[in-house]
Amino acid sequence: MKHVYQYAYVDGVAIKRSNMANIAVTDGMAADAVTKLLDAGHEVDLEPSSLDGFDAVVIRSATKMTPDAIAQAPNLKLIGRAGVGVDNIDLDAATDAGILVCNTPGSSTQSVVELTIGHMLASTRHIATADRDLRQGNWTKKSLRGTELSGKRIGFIGFGRIAQGVGRVARALGMELHAFDPYLPAHVADAENCEIHADVADVFRLCTHISVHCNLTDETHHLINRDTLALMTGIGADGTDCGNHLVSCARGGVVDETAVLEALNNGVLASCALDVFEVEPAIDNPLLNHPNFHGTPHIGAATKEAQQRIGFEMADLIIDFFNGTTPNSVVNKSVLIE
């Protein structure tokens, strides 16, 4: 028999579970992972018209789980965020409704690491500009002089697993590592040869290259702003007048885009590359027309490898959950499961 009901205790209240769940997938999922869910006996709807009647929903960043959206999904027991950031989920509303929120924190790390390094090198070597010029029939070799990353200081805003991965490649490129991360155990930074600064201003004062790797919270909102950018000197640790460079593949809103545009215009920033924007999709964003800006449309986790890993991690997590096992990556821990 398919329906084997089990019980979990959420805030002391027994919740009935079935090992055959109705799962809505709103922003896509790797095909192999969907197959895994189906093979485990679950039903999967890849194009749900609403979340009403579903036991679980798998989202990426596009779906917004507002209090309203949560209220309209009375059967929901699990929100699975296929990815890392949960700022598109109202965690309080989910917790109040007894809904567990889980993400897949490690699966996209390497993909974001590689995009970040790619953006840094594309910025300092004008790769997007060069290709655009070539396609327009212009051999702009003389105007495309860049600078090296080697010999410069990179400053990480947030030094979690992605920043640590970027740091390892940055070290191989000859960079010196600095970071601001008030939540990081000191031994982690030591192991990565990264100097942690208690005052974020020191990171901006020391570093010519800033890479953002923190979540969007009240604390980090517009942490990269006119004042912090103004602290940067533009002179590399090796003495090169390399200008200041900013990259973010983290989350829109940490970077004040109005301040960045101003800094690009007045030369405080030599370049900026963003994969994430304050408003997405980023259309008609004035940054997109600036010659010293280049961007990508939130593709940090958009690799075959990451999507495969995310899908499998999410499928395993859902299968475990509906079998009565607590997933490892619970975001709203106050929803207790026994």
Add this chain to the structure above:
Amino acid sequence: MKHVYQYAYVDGVAIKRSNMANIAVTDGMAADAVTKLLDAGHEVDLEPSSLDGFDAVVIRSATKMTPDAIAQAPNLKLIGRAGVGVDNIDLDAATDAGILVCNTPGSSTQSVVELTIGHMLASTRHIATADRDLRQGNWTKKSLRGTELSGKRIGFIGFGRIAQGVGRVARALGMELHAFDPYLPAHVADAENCEIHADVADVFRLCTHISVHCNLTDETHHLINRDTLALMTGIGADGTDCGNHLVSCARGGVVDETAVLEALNNGVLASCALDVFEVEPAIDNPLLNHPNFHGTPHIGAATKEAQQRIGFEMADLIIDFFNGTTPNSVVNKSVLIE
């Protein structure tokens, strides 16, 4: 007195030298390096109308030192190639004329390393395409799925100092290193954790990512061609169907561009990025219109740091030469200096 004549012996013939030389600079030189030459008592012409009457010429890749050009510079004693490749210099004609040819082999290494890694990541993550799409108002997130470098094999065609530098970063990115280089001492490759293959075909069979780092010679001309590309499997060492990727920041002509265009069209290549072309400047090159191609206009050494290092190395070399000291980086060693 300024003119202190000295003598050097080229193929047994005494050549008169002055420590005040007339130096033509045809393709630009870092300002500090020019100053250094002037301070040493030399005369420098940054916009020579011909090479007649000059004792030395400093060139980059744009100036072609053909037998004709050499014949028209009867006073020339030194051709300084500010950079690495000397395929734009007719070495036999220079040697016959008793002209020493020197380059600055190490000065641009790190800049080319960084551009190569930048191109690899820009290719596999569609950075140039993404930026172009964004500027046209299109948020093409769904069509821009890429693949990771981590877990893949990179195959180096030539494993000199630039490839070794790329290899160190590639290892930090999680890649496995393979190379074809018949001239490399085995211990060098061992020290870099790179497997050297005696048959170049094995590199293409094993690797999904090929990076070109050899000189252009009769032996290497069109080494990357329809047949060698056809050996590539498109399946990464980690099992990912990542397609095949080609990068060259070495020298145009090693890559058969007609074969590359065909391979991009029929899917044998998932991407190609070139900094160097068979004909430069590359205008109206059909590759430039391909969606899976991106390029840069021969900017491998185009960084402030490299130009500064190249300029100083060249200035020192010229000053030493006209003081009677043999430069370290003599390319046509049969022009002997005593």
